[in-house]
Amino acid sequence: MDEKQMKEKxxxxxxxERYRHxxxxxxxxxxxxxxxxxxxKKAYIAxxxxxxxxxxxxxxxxELCKKLGVKxxxxxxxxxxxxxxxxxxxxxxxxxxxxxxxxxDAIRYHTVARxxxxxxxxxxxxxxxxxxxxxxxxxxxxxxxxxxxxxAAMAAAFKESLTHNIKKDIPVHPNTLIAWNERIMNTGxxxxxxxxxxxxxxxxxxxx
Ligand SMILES: [Fe+2]
Ligand SMILES: [Fe+2]
Numbered sequence: 001m002d003e004k005q006m007k008e009k010x011x012x013x014x015x016x017e018r019y020r021h022x023x024x025x026x027x028x029x030x031x032x033x034x035x036x037x038x039x040x041k042k043a044y045i046a047x048x049x050x051x052x053x054x055x056x057x058x059x060x061x062x063e064l065c066k067k068l069g070v071k072x073x074x075x076x077x078x079x080x081x082x083x084x085x086x087x088x089x090x091x092x093x094x095x096x097x098x099x100x101x102x103x104x105d106a107i108r109y110h111t112v113a114r115x116x117x118x119x120x121x122x123x124x125x126x127x128x129x130x131x132x133x134x135x136x137x138x139x140x141x142x143x144x145x146x147x148x149x150x151x152a153a154m155a156a157a158f159k160e161s162l163t164h165n166i167k168k169d170i171p172v173h174p175n176t177l178i179a180w181n182e183r184i185m186n187t188g189x190x191x192x193x194x195x196x197x198x199x200x201x202x203x204x205x206x207x208x
Contacts, residue, residue: 001097006048009096010066014055022048024131027125032123036150039120046106046124049096053088061087068094075173082173085111113158113179122154136160145205155183 001009001020011019030045033040051063054110058080065072065083065160068090076083089108092098106124110118146153158180165172 003044006045006096010048010052013052013095014111018051018054021133022051023130024133025050025127028127028131030035030075032127032146036119036123038123041098042106042120043104043123043127045098045100046103046120047127049098049103049126050088050107050110051084051089052095052107053084053091053181056081056084056087064147070114074139075171077150078171082111085109109175112175113161114175115178115182117154119181121148124144126150126153126157129160149187158183 010022014022019202026044026047029043030040032038033043046057052085053064061080061083062077064071065068068087070086072083072086076086078134086108086173089104092107098104099138102118102120105118106120109121110128114121117125126146129151130139138156141158142153142156145156158176160179161176164170
């Protein structure tokens with residue numbers, strides 16, 4: 001399936017707004033791939049297709065996962081909106097003929113992250129958060145940081161996701177906590193860096 005066919009098919013699976021978001025993620029992912037040295041073509045396809053399962057209703061998603069052997073834990077069943085990530089990782093194979101493991105992994109982990117993320121995982125996770133349509137306090141700083149220091153930007157992105165969930169009384173997926181711990185330790189090793197630039201409340205490189 002070529003890019004044009006992929007876009008046509010995706011358009012039919014998503015709302016207009018979700019499709020626009022997907023194109024924004026694809027374009028942002030390419031820019032991050034250029035900056036941080038990843039395969040730009042894979043970044044584009046993973047970005048474009050990352051939310052391909054997003055508009056499938058919860059009940060249908062759960063049934064599809066059962067059929068495809070996608071294991072769902074208690075957290076996924078309690079918060080079905082995160083199912084679109086592991087389900088999307090399978091749908092890109094079946095529906096779009098994309099059998100690249102790096103692409104499907106980047107899609108699989110784009111909502112909850114994972115331990116030892118690949119460069120492409122990082123890029124899709126971050127692009128999803130900073131694409132041009134995103135609007136939250138700190139998004140501009142995160143966009144800047146994403147060009148300066150990838151580890152610091154990832155730590156800031158996990159922090160955003162974790163604090164968002166905690167503030168809204170939404171469960172936190174252990175993968176995200178593991179990913180945060182890994183990154184903040186990695187970032188901490190560098191001492192003063194872009195991370196404290198992003199978080200104006202943790203100057204002096206303090207790691208909390
Ligand atoms: Fe998503
Ligand atoms: Fe998304």
